[in-house]
Amino acid sequence: MKPTLLAIDTSTENCSVALQVDNTVISREMESPREHSQRLLPFVQAVLEEADIKLSDVERLIVGIGPGSFTGVRIGVSIAQGLAFGAELPVQCVSSLDAMALEGAQNETTDWVISAIDARMGEVYWRAYKNDGEQLVTFAPAQVAKPEHLNLSEQLTEYGYRTTESVGFVGTGWETYAEQLKATAPVAPRSLACRLPTAAAMLRWAQQYNEAAVAADELEPLYVRNEVTWKKLPGR
CATH class of the missing domain: 3.30.420.40 (ATPase, nucleotide binding domain)
Incomplete structure (x- = not known):
């Protein structure tokens, strides 16, 4: 029970x-x-x-x-x-970032999930997760950054990203700063249908x-x- x-x-x-x-x-x-x-x-x-x-x-x-x-x-x-x-x-x-990442991963499976919330003041709260097939693995605590300064390609590479892997995203940060965030990603990320x-x-x-x-x-x-x-x- x-x-x-x-x-x-x-x-x-x-x-x-x-x-x-x-x-x-x-x-x-x-x-x-x-x-x-x-x-x-x-x-x-x-x-x-x-x-x-x-x-x-x-x-x-x-x-x-x-x-x-x-x-x-x-x-x-x-x-x-x-x-x-x-x-x-x-x-x-x-x-909140963890909850969105889990929901997004259950909606659609990708190798990586990037969770980002609009933090106002031109910034996002964000966290990255590796989906190993059983659970979401985290590498660093939640962070805040300006989307144009957030180099997701570099960050994910440090965490072990490989060029054949897929990336999904969740959160309102991707709505507000879609162009800036997608431009820094190592591959075209796709929405995992979770805003909040x-x-x-x-x-x-x-x-x-x-x-x-x-x-x-x-x-x-x-x-x-x-x-x-x-x-x-x-x-x-």
């Missing part, structure tokens, strides 16, 4: 919740970048009611910690802390890659940009 897991994510324009009960996944999501704080908890309540369980029946909470919108990341992490403290839940943290992360993909990543659980007071956002600071809940 699979564990009962609840995943939430507001790190990008997508407000997303997914609940796993045995082999069933119940989800709610909506692109509503300015309404995350109003929508997230009603989505949580809706999936719990549909499954006819309470938050106390959940075994672990999974939260998207970014990178993405600073405001969205803060909302998701703050609400995750509140839920985890209230129900004494351990928390697994999943990157989902809580359902975070459920899969957290289990497949055995993300370590942390206590609510250890939960930290993944901003990538160093100048942004995070304030924990008062008294924590």
